[in-house]
Amino acid sequence: MSFSEFLNSRRQVCRALVKELGRSFAYVGILGSDVRSTAIRVNRATSDIGEGGAAECGFVIKMHNGRAFFEYSIDDISGDIPTLAARITEAVRTEQSLTDREISVPLPKDTPLVKSFERPCDFESFSDEELLAKCVEIRDAILAKSDKLLNATVALMPFTVSKLFISKNRELDQFYSWVNAMAVAVYREGEKMVMAREGTYSNLMAEAISTLPDHIDRLVTKCEKLATAKPIVPGVYDVITDPSISGLIAHEAFGHGVEMDQFVKDRALAKYYLGNYVASPICNMRDGAAATFSTASYFFDDDGVLAQDTQIIKDGILVSGISDLVSATELGTEPTGNGRRESYKRKAYSRMTNTFFCPGNDKLEDMIASIKHGYMLFETNNGMEDPKNWQIQCTAEYGIEIIDGKLTDNYVSPVVMSGSVPELLKSISMVSDDFKIIGSGSCGKGYKEWVRVSDGGPALKVRVKLA
């Protein structure tokens, strides 16, 4: 598999459209997307092969008239280019009543660069029959583990991404792939029903389908343990976070707060804390499509800016935010390659990519041993940011009680962690020396604009309110 033939076939017309629109606009950039996505799912009762939710194919044209930005989304670029350019210009024309409100920001930089990027993909080595059979095999292996399992769903969700970016001075293309593999079990113990999930992910199908079976025992054991889980007694506790929850904190507590389009709107308190301590001095945090290899590891962003590795927190001090082309232009900074769109139909915003805390020097067993009474929290359920007020809500699937420095067999579920971001980050007292990135996530901005993200890190010892 390789870069989209369709996008290749539209290079010439894209160049022509950039030139034609350039007569009216000072800056024109076109992003073409061709994302192919499949979802193979089997459970006890049904099986399906369909198109995955990420599939899209089309173009978005971004323009700047010397003051403000304009965008037009369209399925294809073809036909008479001057006519199309006239249609686009008319469609984005500012209403008379709003012209006085038009912002005035400088032109974005359009540094010359022509480059192609491609990552190996093995999806064509596997037929639909093979992948379906693998899902069935794993489903049957799960169901064979216990007669208390009501259902088991196994899913493979591969997608390939081709993107083409053309402006007056830049022509970039990239091709890469990713696959999420997931197993979900529904289990009943008496009156109590629980659902548990395990997943794996890779840019290679061979790796995803070979590692998913390793999670079967853990999945079923988790079901058995969750069936015994009780509600947590609300309160403030010493807590150890697993890499998934550490990543959720990085993402919700601080990641959204350093998206620099929020700086532009005065929506992020972080804007005023650059150069200041915002976390414990043993805390380091990074983000970037090039910061590690996971689901959000692209080569250039949806503004045609190359992927980067951005250090956000260095030894507890906030050192940088992350930006898309528009917010960087408005702030007079260099864009960090974080301009991302849900699809070609949507606007680009400053978005996280792979976001994580960096490893520290502590051993996980020492961290657990340091707690008299508390919890170790596992697995992201969901979270919600509040960048202006620095409040967070992060939900873990479950927690295990720690008593006298030892993990017990006492499970609690679900567990909602909430509170003040600075208090939480400054409470980080130990950071483990291991590290894991969870590459199957997706993230909205507010309650919309979903993009694929990863997050993770080491285990952290924090003090936080649980309910």
Place this chain on the structure above:
Amino acid sequence: MRNRVINILKNTDGISDWRVLSTRTESTQLFFVHNSLETVRSTDTTDVKVTVYLLHDGAMGEATFSVYSSYDDERIAEEIEKARKKASIISNKPYTIPENEQGEYATASNFTSYAPASLAAKIADACFNADDMEGGSINALEIFVYKDTVSVTNSRGINKTQVKHRAMVEAIPTFTAGESVELYEQYNFTEFDRDRVRDEIAVKMREVKDRYEAKAPEKKLCCPVLLGAPELESLFYNFAYNLNFSAVYQHSNAFSVGDDIQKGAKGDKFSVTMCGAVKGSVSSSAFDADGYTLTDRKIIEDGRAVALFGGVRYAQYLGEVATGNLGCISVECGSLTDYEKRAAPYFRCASMSGLQVDIYNDYIGGEVRLGYYFDGEREIPVTGISISGKLSNAIANMRLSNETVTYESYTGPKCALLGGIEIV
């Protein structure tokens, strides 16, 4: 494109049935930074999705793919053949797709009276008109005006089209007096009423001022919790999920028809009807993605599950009559009057980051960004707290308002008073 695909499908051998679902979306979008217009967007895109059904060996398989505007006839035929092959390795229980209905529908909306760009500008003007509080501002405003044209055609004589108009406002009201706080507002609507848009934003502007003034309570609050329409929509959809044909067939439902959901209820018992349309809701529709005509169905009556609902496939698997995939929910009002509500202290959740409802784990809770503690005389703004409790306790001690409100895809009690929830 749609007609071309249909013609090719009609002339394709080796498939049992087919369906073409197309959605054309035209939109105008405005993005403001503070009160300055940063970006103007316009979109005109069409999704065409084809599903191929194949009966084989006493079973049925299906596969769906998108048809892109760049596809020529040869490519479309190739994609149909690929889908046929995928369907041939899927062996599900057969079912019959909807048959022999045609129609053209349009949801009621006054959007047709305006040019989209002009309407977007009028909505922006209404929002900024509410930005009149000293210390208050709208730090970000996004306006989306959509026209969706949805068509479903299948091989069994379904041919339906519906035109829908919808708008969405996302606003970030902010209050600054030294320090600064904000709230999040998302408002969807199908009828433009300048005053109503203005009022929606104005309420949030007042609330954000309250958030600025709000403090964490000095002592633990012990009183019933009052939830509003956004939280009630989330709560009741969680119950409804368990009565969907699909959830039941897949064994992921926590309760079944006949079960008493509100065991030991001491307050109002709730009754829930799933609906195809709620006046003013952007989720309203005449038919679902299969082209099946939507029929309302009461699924919970007086706290007891009484019926299932859902689309044709899983309905047939369970031997039930389909309702179509219903997008709206209606809950019957209860007995709680405003006078009764104010007879004792309560804690009102005005803005939550999201209500967490976990029926499996019998949990309800979430972070409250702005709440009001009613001390018997007045509401005092409170922040920095969470609510948490056993869901079964909360709904057993629930009083539903006797006033109706419509919010998004929910119509029902304006608020509900829940007991047995901790405020921490």
